[in-house]
Amino acid sequence: MKIAVYPGSFDPITKGHLDILKTGAGIFDKVIIAVARNSEKKGFLPVDERVRLIRESVTHLDNVEVDSFEGLTIEYAKKHGAQVLIRGLRAVSDFEYELQLSQANSALCEDIKTVFLTTKPKYNFISSSTIKEIYLNNGDISKFVPQPVYDYLVKRKVC
């Protein structure tokens, strides 16, 4: 059974993340999308809300599990029997950081490989921070986030 972990902040999950996840779910037997609890990074949404919004956004993907974790991603992946980490690439600007991260992870555990996936061009430019910026300036985010995120942010007007 090929298990992949897709780690990230997902603050909030976007249609770009979902597209990566869908591709991953088509390649691997199980994908665990795991929200990192990073005590140093002050988040936009609480981690538990991010997890809940992801859960509501992935009900159509049977082989996807949603979780959160603290500490090293590679340790989390090992503990869950994963052989693969999934990361997404948008532009050359992502590449340097992602390459470094994947090399650090392989130095920690060479059996777990990082696989890079890309999205459909229409989702390529989407990032959680762009969405926050648009949202906080009262722009329309409906095209960029799954419905549960839209409902949560816009209907409840969280910030």
Ligand code: ADP
């Ligand atoms: P992190 O804080 O770990 O970078 P993010 O939630 O911002 O977490 O992103 C998680 C992963 O998803 C990263 O590998 C990022 O490059 C990728 N990603 C995010 N948005 C997109 C997108 N629109 N297209 C492709 N990859 C994406």
